[in-house]
Structures are given as structure tokens and as C-alpha cells.
Amino acid sequence: MNRPAPDLLKPRKTPQQSRSAATIEAIHTATIQVLLADGVGRLTTTRVAERAGVSVGTMYQYYPHKQALLFAIVERQLDLIVTAMLGAVERLEGHDLQTVSDGLATAWLDAKMADLVSSRAIYGIAAEFDLAELMSRAKNLMVEAISPLLRAVPDARFADPDLTAFMLAALLGGTVRVVMEAGSSEDDLERLRQELPRACLGYLKMAALQPTSL
Amino acid sequence: MNRPAPDLLKPRKTPQQSRSAATIEAIHTATIQVLLADGVGRLTTTRVAERAGVSVGTMYQYYPHKQALLFAIVERQLDLIVTAMLGAVERLEGHDLQTVSDGLATAWLDAKMADLVSSRAIYGIAAEFDLAELMSRAKNLMVEAISPLLRAVPDARFADPDLTAFMLAALLGGTVRVVMEAGSSEDDLERLRQELPRACLGYLKMAALQPTSL
DNA sequence: CTAAGATATGAAGGATCCTTCAGTTTTGGA
DNA sequence: TCCAAAACTGAAGGATCCTTCATATCTTAG
CATH class of the missing domain: 1.10.357.10 (Tetracycline Repressor, domain 2)
Structure with a gap:
């Protein structure tokens, strides 16, 4: 029903060093936590990044936009x-x-x-x-x-x-x-x-x- | 899970003239239409009002905020x-x-x-x-x-x-x-x-x- | 150890969006 | 007919939020 799922929904780049893998994992779990605590409507890139202990820019290195993350x-x-x-x-x-x-x-x-x-x-x-x-x-x-x-x-x-x-x-x-x-x-x-x-x-x-x- | 439903979620005032009843009805159906066409994420007060052939201010005369409408x-x-x-x-x-x-x-x-x-x-x-x-x-x-x-x-x-x-x-x-x-x-x-x-x-x-x- | 590539930062631009309110139009009863 | 109340208008204030990019830091191959 909603907007057609964009084609470019895939991760922007694949991690090559181990720390980035950890970052991605942190982002994932943070997303779920925010989702549970505040709901989709209040899920914000900043909020997720904050909870993941990461800067917003980092998120955008792996996902082209919020949708891709979700x-x-x-x-x-x-x-x-x-x-x-x-x-x-x-x-x-x-x-x-x-x-x-x-x-x-x-x-x-x-x-x-x-x-x-x-x-x-x-x-x-x-x-x-x-x-x-x-x-x-x-x-x-x-x-x-x-x-x-x-x-x-x-x-x-x-x-x-x-x-x-x-x-x-x-x-x-x-x-x-x-x-x-x-x-x-x-x-x-x-x-x-x-x-x-x-x-x-x-x-x-x-x-x-x-x-x-x- | 999400924000606790506010207490003041009820309509702001009840219609007294017949035209306002029609307005409310128009707003309701417009909301559903927008919901179907664009999804919750794209449901906007302006969009709903536009589709209902009504100004945004009118909506706020009957509902204190978007949530109340939904x-x-x-x-x-x-x-x-x-x-x-x-x-x-x-x-x-x-x-x-x-x-x-x-x-x-x-x-x-x-x-x-x-x-x-x-x-x-x-x-x-x-x-x-x-x-x-x-x-x-x-x-x-x-x-x-x-x-x-x-x-x-x-x-x-x-x-x-x-x-x-x-x-x-x-x-x-x-x-x-x-x-x-x-x-x-x-x-x-x-x-x-x-x-x-x-x-x-x-x-x-x-x-x-x-x-x-x- | 060093340089190049990988990763991280976060302030700020740009785009919506929600909500208000001063002013206008319409309605219905006196 | 006339007016007070009801209903409507829509520009603009204020608040987020998404996303970018110039810069800084870290990692690892050589």
C-alpha cells in the first residue's frame, strides 16, 4: 500500500574491518531497542545512533537511508x-x-x-x-x-x-x-x-x- | 509499546450545525483515503485537509492533534x-x-x-x-x-x-x-x-x- | 614505522510537518 | 432583515528530522 520499496535498499558497503561489523551489530540492536521503547513513529536516525554509541554519519556509511536500515x-x-x-x-x-x-x-x-x-x-x-x-x-x-x-x-x-x-x-x-x-x-x-x-x-x-x- | 495514549484524545468540540457534521465525515473518509494511498508515514494534516476539501485549521477545530484524528x-x-x-x-x-x-x-x-x-x-x-x-x-x-x-x-x-x-x-x-x-x-x-x-x-x-x- | 585505505564524527543545510490564530465567511434564530 | 455564534481559512512560527560532507581518527599491509 505504501511507497514502493526503493530498489536501492541494500547496505551501502560491506564491512572489511572487524570494528565495522561490531558497529553494524550495535546499530541493529539499537534500532530494535528504540523501536520497542518509542515505536516506529519516534524512531529517529539520531536516536538510533545515540543509542548505538555511534554518530549519525556512521549509520549512513552502511545504509543509504533510514528505510534501508529498517x-x-x-x-x-x-x-x-x-x-x-x-x-x-x-x-x-x-x-x-x-x-x-x-x-x-x-x-x-x-x-x-x-x-x-x-x-x-x-x-x-x-x-x-x-x-x-x-x-x-x-x-x-x-x-x-x-x-x-x-x-x-x-x-x-x-x-x-x-x-x-x-x-x-x-x-x-x-x-x-x-x-x-x-x-x-x-x-x-x-x-x-x-x-x-x-x-x-x-x-x-x-x-x-x-x-x-x- | 509506543507513546502512552494521551488522555485528551477526544474530539475538541461537537458539531452543532449540519455542515460541520458533513465536514467531519469528509475528514474521516479523506483520512482513510490518504492512509490507503500513501500509508501512515505519509499521512499529513495538510494532505488530509486537502483531500477533504477543507483547510487545515478546520481539522484542528475538531481534533486537538493528528493522533486524535487517527x-x-x-x-x-x-x-x-x-x-x-x-x-x-x-x-x-x-x-x-x-x-x-x-x-x-x-x-x-x-x-x-x-x-x-x-x-x-x-x-x-x-x-x-x-x-x-x-x-x-x-x-x-x-x-x-x-x-x-x-x-x-x-x-x-x-x-x-x-x-x-x-x-x-x-x-x-x-x-x-x-x-x-x-x-x-x-x-x-x-x-x-x-x-x-x-x-x-x-x-x-x-x-x-x-x-x-x- | 608509515602511508593509504577504512571508518567515524557531528555541525549544518534543506525539507517537511504540526499547530496556531487573527481574520473572514456562513448559518440560523430573533 | 440582522447579528451573534459557529464554522472556516491559510500564512507563518516553531520544532523535528533526514542526509551530507569536510575533517579527524583508526587499522593494517608493506
Whole structure:
């Protein structure tokens, strides 16, 4: 919806000395901290630099503009999630419905919870500029991985595995997101951890054509 | 996470002549249009006023600041959704599990789709400042309505209706949100409309203690 | 040790943007 | 018709904020 993601969104230069790598890391974590403390609306180049213990100019040596910084942060986080999920899919191939369902739900929760702070911060960026492309790519990767996984489940057949995978991804992603984005007390997270696998399995059983095992 | 919602977020004055009511309406729709066209980051008091065919000063006669405007927009939209859902709950009281499940899913989808444009725009605001309180209140209203509805379902018993209602609300809200927020082709929306009721029913059957009817 | 390249600094230019308010126009009742 | 209240206008003050670049400091190969 927002401004089209600029093409030149990539880092300006790659670090060659070790200290610059440290600087970049500092900038990244500072960005997330500012994001959490003040929100996207108050995220300022100066503020981030200050928190990173770095001057503003330094930031601009690695990112052509603010957007590029935010973009990089989101991309990294998304990569973490996708990688975790692809790993889970590989591990689950050929297992029965219950195992696959639980495995996916747990993997998703773990991936998000592992860096709950980052995740929560990231959600705030989404609206600021066009992440639809990034998100879409990540979603497609997941659907394309889950679909064959569903086909390989021995004790269930799905009429339209692509459709089911799509819905499953939406269900996992969305449910976790709203709970985390809301007040998300420790209590709510626990409720989520308890119920998400059920929801997951419930839907899959519903989508399966002939539940050979109940 | 973001700045705490100011107390003085309410409209500055209430319209007394009919033309001011029209002005307010124009401002509201203009806000949504700008939101969709340019995103929150580019939403400007001037831009909104321009689009509404009104001067900036006029806006400030009704809202003390930009935030108040956004706040009002979100509040209105949230009210629409909640009202729709409460209506659905009332209609569904005492019906069987399948009916209740389908009814809730459909009601939610309809409420969102009815003003898909607004909804999509609203999602963009969430990150800008603290809507957690608003959202949380809406969520609680829904959970408090759904919970007794579940208790009244004749053909299923739930161990913890509150928990199930909580999860159901998260599932509905989250799943629809991510699909709408993504590219959300007409195609994806159709898939969602088809699969959401299944997911809903699947989860509820899973959460029910003794499924008297399969 | 030294020079060249890499990295860091931060004041300041330029661009918005939010908000105000003194003054104008419109409305509706007396 | 007339006027007081309501509504509207929009230029301009004041506050950020993003980004640049001339300069300074650090690192490492030779």
C-alpha cells in the first residue's frame, strides 16, 4: 500500500574491518531497542545512533537511508523465521498428521518466542513502508514447503494441499501475531502455546479428506 | 509499546450545525483515503485537509492533534466490528456447534469485508501509537460475549470456555488480518472465505470435551 | 614505522510537518 | 432583515528530522 520499496535498499558497503561489523551489530540492536521503547513513529536516525554509541554519519556509511536500515532489520528477522520453519518441515517429512501438526505449531511458536522482543518490534515496522513484497516472499517459501509436507503425511489425504498450506500459514502467522502485538501478558502467551497446536490439528483434520485415524 | 495514549484524545468540540457534521465525515473518509494511498508515514494534516476539501485549521477545530484524528478513526471502525460480532453472538445463542462456528466465522469475515478498504487502512495505524488499550478492550468484549455462547452450545462441552473463546478470537482476528494485510489478491480472500469456517469448526471440535456428534 | 585505505564524527543545510490564530465567511434564530 | 455564534481559512512560527560532507581518527599491509 505504501511507497514502493526503493530498489536501492541494500547496505551501502560491506564491512572489511572487524570494528565495522561490531558497529553494524550495535546499530541493529539499537534500532530494535528504540523501536520497542518509542515505536516506529519516534524512531529517529539520531536516536538510533545515540543509542548505538555511534554518530549519525556512521549509520549512513552502511545504509543509504533510514528505510534501508529498517528493511535490513526486517529481512534478517524474516530469514530467521523462514529458516527455522524450513528446518522443521524437513524434520517432519513423512510423519503422521498429529506429529506434523504439533511440530509446525511448536516450531512457529519457538521461532517467534525465541526472539520475542525483536519480533514484537518488527511488527511495528510493517505499516511504515511497503513490506508486502518481503512478507509475500516469505509466505510463499513457507507454503511451498508445507504443501509437499502435507502430501507426504501417511494418515491423511488433502484435496488441495496448496490451499490447506496457505490457510495453515495464515492461521499460524496471524494468530501468533495478534496475541503478541496485543498486551500479550505472559499469561496470554501461555494460553497461546497451549491452544495453537490444537487449532492447528483441528484445522488439518477438518481439511483432510478421509481421517483414517481419529 | 509506543507513546502512552494521551488522555485528551477526544474530539475538541461537537458539531452543532449540519455542515460541520458533513465536514467531519469528509475528514474521516479523506483520512482513510490518504492512509490507503500513501500509508501512515505519509499521512499529513495538510494532505488530509486537502483531500477533504477543507483547510487545515478546520481539522484542528475538531481534533486537538493528528493522533486524535487517527484515534477516532480506529475507534469508529472497531465499534463497527464489535457491534457486528455481538449481534452475531446474540443470533447464534443456543444453536449447535456447527452453526455457531460457521456463524462466527462468517460474521467476522463479513464485518471485515464489508469495509475492506477501511479495515486495511486501519491496520496501518496500529503501529503508529498505542492502540493496545483500544484493541484490548474490543478483544475483551468479544471474548466475554463468545464465552457464554460456547457454554450454551447444546452438542458440545468445553473444559475452559474462556480459554477457547480467547483462542477463537485470536484465530479469527489474526488469520483475517494477515491475509488482508498481505498482497491479498481477490483470490486469496476467496480462499480465506472458504477455509476460515473450517479452521474455526476444526478448532472448536478439538477443544470440545465430548463431541456428541461427529 | 608509515602511508593509504577504512571508518567515524557531528555541525549544518534543506525539507517537511504540526499547530496556531487573527481574520473572514456562513448559518440560523430573533 | 440582522447579528451573534459557529464554522472556516491559510500564512507563518516553531520544532523535528533526514542526509551530507569536510575533517579527524583508526587499522593494517608493506
